[in-house]
Amino acid sequence: MCYDIKVSLESQLKRAATKGDQAAVDEILERLVPLTDLPLFHASGFTHPELLIYTDRSPDFPEVATWGLVPQWVSDAEQLKKIWNTTLNARGETIFKKPSFRDSAKRSRCFIYVDGFYEHHHFNKKTYPYFIFKTDKEPLILAGLYSEWKNPTDGGTLLSFSIVTTTANPLMAKIHNNPKLKEARMPVILPDHLAEQWLRPYDNSNDQKTIEQLIKAFPNDALEAYTVDSLRGKNYIGNREEISHPFVYDELPKLDHIPKH
Numbered sequence: 001m002c003y004d005i006k007v008s009l010e011s012q013l014k015r016a017a018t019k020g021d022q023a024a025v026d027e028i029l030e031r032l033v034p035l036t037d038l039p040l041f042h043a044s045g046f047t048h049p050e051l052l053i054y055t056d057r058s059p060d061f062p063e064v065a066t067w068g069l070v071p072q073w074v075s076d077a078e079q080l081k082k083i084w085n086t087t088l089n090a091r092g093e094t095i096f097k098k099p100s101f102r103d104s105a106k107r108s109r110c111f112i113y114v115d116g117f118y119e120h121h122h123f124n125k126k127t128y129p130y131f132i133f134k135t136d137k138e139p140l141i142l143a144g145l146y147s148e149w150k151n152p153t154d155g156g157t158l159l160s161f162s163i164v165t166t167t168a169n170p171l172m173a174k175i176h177n178n179p180k181l182k183e184a185r186m187p188v189i190l191p192d193h194l195a196e197q198w199l200r201p202y203d204n205s206n207d208q209k210t211i212e213q214l215i216k217a218f219p220n221d222a223l224e225a226y227t228v229d230s231l232r233g234k235n236y237i238g239n240r241e242e243i244s245h246p247f248v249y250d251e252l253p254k255l256d257h258i259p260k261h
Contacts, residue, residue, distance in 0.1 A: 004118035092215035
């Protein structure tokens, strides 16, 4: 699963900045960032925040999109509300089959730069949030799907996206241990040297195989994790910088083989 993320402006600009086009960076800052909810020290997908995504149609210059993919076949705003919370994530194993995602899997793929993501660990009937990030502190490149929906009522358009998930690696299997789920999950994190393949045009079944080969767990030793303060309920402090800072729960046993930050 991946329902909670941390997204800084610096991470979102990583790709454009790496290309060395300062004019593009300035344009993003001036024209696009004011349309987003950045920075997001903690954002739940269920609040449908707006951030920047890099799409196959615009791989170097981002677009503003809402988290929660709205398929093009959604008929009206009422149906949108019913489906929105069910499309925050897309199971990588079925994106070419599920009606909500198959068109996007073929023609509308994107990735999202984030600082890290949060996941809840279950212990003694309580949940404890962890923050997961790359050991080198570089942004994570999350594989995504996007869709552009036209509202038949007012003619407006909504660009939205979903984060693709896969079976968890050993680290995430320890953290994401929800007893109600059949298996532990994690977002598909694209290695820097393979990220471009995710955006390549889809022409035939061989292209589908190439995409499917990218849908796998990120290496265990490339990630770190630590517990943070509550992300839900009355103790939640909201979208503030300290929400992602380490927080120790004395009653929670330390999980084995989790790298120290």
